[in-house]
Amino acid sequence: MEILLLVVGLMLAAVLLVGLGDRLRLPWPALMLVLGVVVASIPGLPDGFELDPDLILPLFLPPLLYATAQRTSWAVFRARWRSILMLAVALVLVTITLVAGTVYVLVPGIAVTAAIALGAMVAPPDPVAVEAVAGSVSIPRRVLAVLQTEGLFNDATALVVFQAAVLATVAGGEISPALLAVRFVAGAVGAVLIGLGVAWVARTVLSRLTDSTGRAALTLVLPFATYLIADELGASGVIAVVVLALQLRARADADEAGERLTTASLWNVVEMLVTGIAFGLIGLDLRQVVEDAGDELPRMLWHAAIVCAVVVVVRALWMTGAWRTVRRRDDPSAAPRTGREATLMAWCGMRGLATLALALSLPVTTATGAPFPARSELTLIAVSVLVVTLVIPGFTLPWLVRLLGVDAEADAERHAEKQIVLRARRAAAATLEFEQKVQGLPDDVASGMKDKVAKLAAVLSGEPTSEEDRQRVAVLRDTRDRVSAAQAAALSAARAEVLAARREPGVDPHAADRVLHRLDLRTVLLD
Incomplete structure (x- = not known):
């Protein structure tokens, strides 16, 4: 004890x-x-430890x-x-x-x-x-x-x-x-x-x-x-x-x-x-x-x-x-x-x-x-x-x-983290551009996906009562699915780029881990 x-x-x-x-x-x-x-x-402390x-x-x-x-x-x-x-x-x-x-x-x-x-x-x-x-x-x-x-x-x-x-x-x-x-x-x-x-x-x-x-x-x-x-x-x-x-x-x-x-x-x-x-x-x-x-x-x-x-x-x-x-x-x-x-x-x-x-x-x-x-x-x-x-x-x-x-000098080294962030952002942007061209993602959706997802969540909170409502909701759900898929693909590409950077000589793994942690949090929050 x-x-x-x-x-x-x-x-x-x-x-x-x-x-x-x-x-x-x-x-x-x-x-x-x-x-x-x-x-x-x-004094008097036991020696049992x-x-x-x-x-x-x-x-x-x-x-x-x-x-x-x-x-x-x-x-x-x-x-x-x-x-x-x-x-x-x-x-x-x-x-x-x-x-x-x-x-x-x-x-x-x-x-x-x-x-x-x-x-x-x-x-x-x-x-x-x-x-x-x-x-x-x-x-x-x-x-x-x-x-x-x-x-x-x-x-x-x-x-x-x-x-x-x-x-x-x-x-x-x-x-x-x-x-x-x-x-x-x-x-x-x-x-x-x-x-x-x-x-x-x-x-x-x-x-x-x-x-x-x-x-x-x-x-x-x-x-x-x-x-x-x-x-x-x-x-x-x-x-x-x-x-x-x-x-x-x-x-x-x-x-x-x-x-x-x-x-x-x-x-x-x-x-x-x-x-x-x-x-x-x-x-x-x-x-x-x-x-x-x-x-x-x-x-x-x-x-x-x-x-x-x-x-x-x-x-x-x-x-x-x-x-x-x-x-x-x-x-x-x-x-x-x-x-x-x-x-x-x-x-x-x-x-x-x-x-x-x-x-x-x-x-x-x-x-x-x-x-x-x-x-x-x-x-x-x-x-x-x-x-x-x-x-x-x-x-x-x-x-x-x-x-x-x-x-x-330690403060100056934070520039390395900014470079990894830039690489991740470029990878995500390139993937979004690909999704927009190949999957038919609308331009306005691609430019403001965060707001669109929030609006979709509010719209889809109720049950449709008419055929017109059901069709509108079906379109919105299809757009939501494409938005989610595009955003997931973009974040996946960003994470892959950060991990690739982490394995390269001269890259500070600690800086890469901080960027990757933020991307992981972003992914989990979206999920």
Whole structure:
């Protein structure tokens, strides 16, 4: 019962803090984490809400990764393959190496493999944290898209290194870089195949389901099933879920307007509640971490401060190098293109669920029965990095955006949305012209269909009483049917054009989704 009360309380707190965060212009997930810390510090609070490490990733990551991946597209990934390699792979490996070296020097007697495990815990910025915090601030979509791309794939790199380091620590062995590379490639390839396979099966099943509620419910189950299947087969569950979301969006039907609205509403609610519970539980679990540290807490916090500085400095230096590299390329979709963008992206390296889950999943003992080397300190350092990189940037990001002036560029990017609107309007106008010529749609009807439909609805509200009335109503009904068919065809063409634009390189999928959402609403209202 205590667990149920806790979950319900966190969901209620999330709903309230969303409104508070909007009023204060602060990211509400960071407020949830602070609330969790405050609640955990209340004396006499029961310890019955400890997290099961084996459930954190499967419960929280699949739905949140799926929701985040739905906002991007294959075209974006094809255009940003360099960012994936440089940020999701290279930067993660460099961070792991430098953090492991720092911890090996700071903590006496720690095994190299245990230090590498800590590096893997704190290396990957979390896509959920980045989306929840940076997504609510007016920053260029191009910058946010690169941050999301980084976050969607870096967990896979960190997980492979972490699992190998833990196994080597428990068994008392060493890590083979060649074996790590083979495991990463095999896990990534397997995950892609699993994601594509599940997406194909899902589309087949969805095509036979006529109930929109059932179709939306299936999309809610798919991320969990995909993650578990991939994990069971030794592949990357993170990559499998991302591929599933991308493939389902790529194969979306232009006329699935009602389903898109239903699914979008469902996932908005799910994402908000799951994010609130996750960040609230992170804060609540900090008390147990502090209690495990005991009298060694001051020394451990000093070590944690040094590691936090290493993590922040490494990212800042890497983004500076990325800026100097990107500005020499003629790629308008790349980031960072300016020093201000490099500063912003360095500040947005938020850690989140993956860091917490990996820290809590450290074994208690090795294969010989000895305690896992410096387990309490490694956990405290990992959680400290999570708090520092999430809370401080979360509360200061709106101020930093205004100081750097990048919000003005974000306003300028709305031109991309206007271009997609123009394409949709042209497609609808061309289809109406075709309907007018081929189907015999009257000119006055084609120029004012909205008013005509409203008048037809009023005229047809009563029953005809004479033969003349019946003939007039029959003509009006025929005109109404042609108007409806023409308008439906025009809107369908507009939606198809927006979806085609969304799949093209260089097109912001977020802008296309906003235009598509308005078209879907228009279609449903007319229906």
